Amino acid sequence: MCLNGTNTANITERRSGDSSVAKRQRPSRRSLMKISFKLNNKPRETEIPGAKRFLDVLREDFGLLGTKEGCGEGECGACTIIVDGKAINSCLMLACQAEGKDILTIEGLDECGELSAIQHNFVKNGAIQCGYCTPGMIMSAKALLLECPNPTESQIRVALSGNICRCSGYSQIVAAVKDTAKGGES
Numbered sequence: 001m002c003l004n005g006t007n008t009a010n011i012t013e014r015r016s017g018d019s020s021v022a023k024r025q026r027p028s029r030r031s032l033m034k035i036s037f038k039l040n041n042k043p044r045e046t047e048i049p050g051a052k053r054f055l056d057v058l059r060e061d062f063g064l065l066g067t068k069e070g071c072g073e074g075e076c077g078a079c080t081i082i083v084d085g086k087a088i089n090s091c092l093m094l095a096c097q098a099e100g101k102d103i104l105t106i107e108g109l110d111e112c113g114e115l116s117a118i119q120h121n122f123v124k125n126g127a128i129q130c131g132y133c134t135p136g137m138i139m140s141a142k143a144l145l146l147e148c149p150n151p152t153e154s155q156i157r158v159a160l161s162g163n164i165c166r167c168s169g170y171s172q173i174v175a176a177v178k179d180t181a182k183g184g185e186s
C-alpha cells in the first residue's frame with residue numbers, strides 16, 4: 001500500500017529501536033554468532049558479535065563506508081539502509097537481526113559502475129552539498145520508490161522526514177526524488 005500512514009509507520013519503526021542495546025560493546029568469544037544474510041545482492045556469512053551494531057558491521061567488517069553515522073540514536077537518518085524493502089536506521093539494528101535478511105546499502109545501487117537513476121538525479125538537481133546525509137537520503141527515497149513508484153510530494157516529504165540535512169537542501173532533494181519517480185526507475 002502506498003499511503004502516508006504506511007510511511008509514517010516505517011519512520012516510527014525506524015525510531016523505535018532501543019539505543020541502549022546498540023551502544024558499543026567489547027565482544028567476548030562467547031558472544032560471536034554465525035550470521036547469514038544477503039548484502040547488496042550477494043550471499044554473505046560471517047561470525048560476529050550478535051550485539052554489535054549493524055552500522056559498525058557494515059563499516060568495520062565489510063568496509064562499506066558509504067553508510068554514515070550521525071547521531072547514533074535513530075534521529076538523523078544518516079545511517080539508513082534498506083532491509084527487506086524497508087528503510088532502517090542501521091545504528092539501531094543489531095548484527096543478529098541481519099540473519100536471513102536481504103540488505104541493500106548505498107554501495108549496492110550502482111549499475112555496473114554507473115550511477116543509478118536516483119543517484120544521477122541527486123547530482124543533476126544539486127541535492128548534494130557536503131554530502132554527509134546523502135547516502136541515507138537516497139536509501140530512504142529508494143525505499144519509498146520501491147513501495148510507491150509514483151509518490152506525491154507530501155509522501156516524499158513524509159518518507160524523508162527521518163533524515164536530517166544540515167545543509168538544508170530539502171527542496172533539491174525532493175526535486176531529485178520527483179524526477180526519479182517521473183523517470184520510472186530508481
Ligand code: FES
Binds near residue numbers: 089
Ligand atoms: S546515525 Fe543512525 S539515525 Fe543518526
Ligand code: FES
Binds near residue numbers: 128
Ligand atoms: S548535504 Fe550536507 S548534510 Fe545534507
